[in-house]
Amino acid sequence: MREELVQSNHPGPRGPVLWGGILLTLLLLAACGADGDSDDGGEGTGEIPAPGESGDDSEEEEPPQRAYTPDYPADTWVQQDPEVKDPWEGDTREPEYRPYAGVAAGDGRVYYWGGGHKTHDGNDIDAYDVRANEWVQLTEEEDWTDVDDWDHLTNQEKRDIKASNNAGWEVDLLSPRGRPVTKHSYGQMAWWPGQGYCLLKQRLWCYDPEKGDQDGAWTDLTPNPFADIDGFNPLESIAPWNLAYDPNLFGGTVVSFLGAAGGRVMAYDPEARAWVTVNNRLKDGTYTEVYSAYDPESGWHIVSANGQWQMVNTEGESREMAQLRNNGSVVTGSLSMEWAPELGKVLVMKGIDDELRMWTYDPETDTWSDFELKGEGPNNAHAKWDTLARDPETGVYVLLAKEDQRADDGEIPETWTFWLSGERE
DSSP, rough: OEEEEESSOOSSSHHHHHHHHHHHHHHHHHHHHHOSSSSOOOOSSOOOOTTTSSSOOOOOOOOOOSSSOOOSSSTTTTOOOOEEEOOTTTTOOOOOOTBBBEEEEEETEEEEEEEOOOOOOOOOOEETTTTTTTEEOOOOBBBGGGGGTTHHHHHHHHHEEEHHHHHHOOOOOBBBBBOOOOOOOBOOEEEEEETEOOOEESSSEEEEETTTTTTTTTEEEEOOOOTTTTTOOOOOOSBBBOOOOEETGSSSEEEEEEESSTTTEEETTTTTTTTEEEEEOOOOOOOOOOOEEEEEEEEEEEEETTTTTEOOOOOOHHHHHHOOOTTTTEOOSSSSSEEETTTEEEEEEEETTTEEEEEEEEETEEEEEEEBSSOOOOOOOOOTTOOEEOOOOOOOEEEEEESSOOOOOTOHHHOEEEEOOOOOO
């Protein structure tokens, strides 16, 4: 594993100041016979404090304790050869590739749903079980190409579904079983503990994996939060918002970052069963894909939207941050990103010139660094649409990798995994 500093907005050397301060402190304590405790505040260490914090930490934070350790080395790419369970078709293949669809992880699994735009036809949910190394189809597919036989729709609604799937835009229509129809989903899904796999398309839906394919497994919680914004119609939009989880708001809830219509952050209030605006300072644009990662150590969200990187929180504040650049150009748009608690940093992936590139962002120092794992890895994966997920239960990262973003019938993305040892600088 290697990290090389590529950019910082903060002048001056960090390392010598930090270690010099620590060494001086230890010498003084030893000379005075102190036990290390102090209530006088003292001097800073030279560290750049994380947003919203005092920066008075004098010790390296311990990496998270692992509840599960894979049987392959840390900090190393591993291509898996998963088993497959398909209770309906008897198909031994892994899930079909679904362009314009991301993934979300929770309870030891990574969930895959979506597609549209002349790609995957069904609205089934497939899940990769990290511990068992197997893919399981959790819900039976309802194929939108069979829409002519969907008697609950009018002829015009059937034409609307065909048009939306061919072109990629949104439609507020459901399948015969009352479930969302396959669509572009980008980063518009999140794992919400206690609710399950949640998706924000025409409405906020949450799927309970424990209910499998039963009726009632999908719950329609509320309409799209942006439906009432003057001059903005989410049904005519594809990608200008995402869905994320914030553990500190309302005791834990989902939030969405809208990179259009003025820019804002909306949160779902479970008690009121309604959306509320928690920040209206997200910089906006006319068309954008939005991706974010939550830093639990500072309470800020790191957001990629509108060709730029920015930090926002749910208290109405925003903050400038260093921009990730490659050959002078800001790296943003369609990518994959996750918070890496083992590193205390954001991990970002994107294919550039047919090469998978990886970086980390350190909110404490406002710096970007190149990042590498051991092993060959999926070096030509495009990593678009947030196809990287870290399962919080096992601490394993899963990337659905494919070289070409286009989809041919029956193509299968590769399942790659890794875990991080937690060696912080």
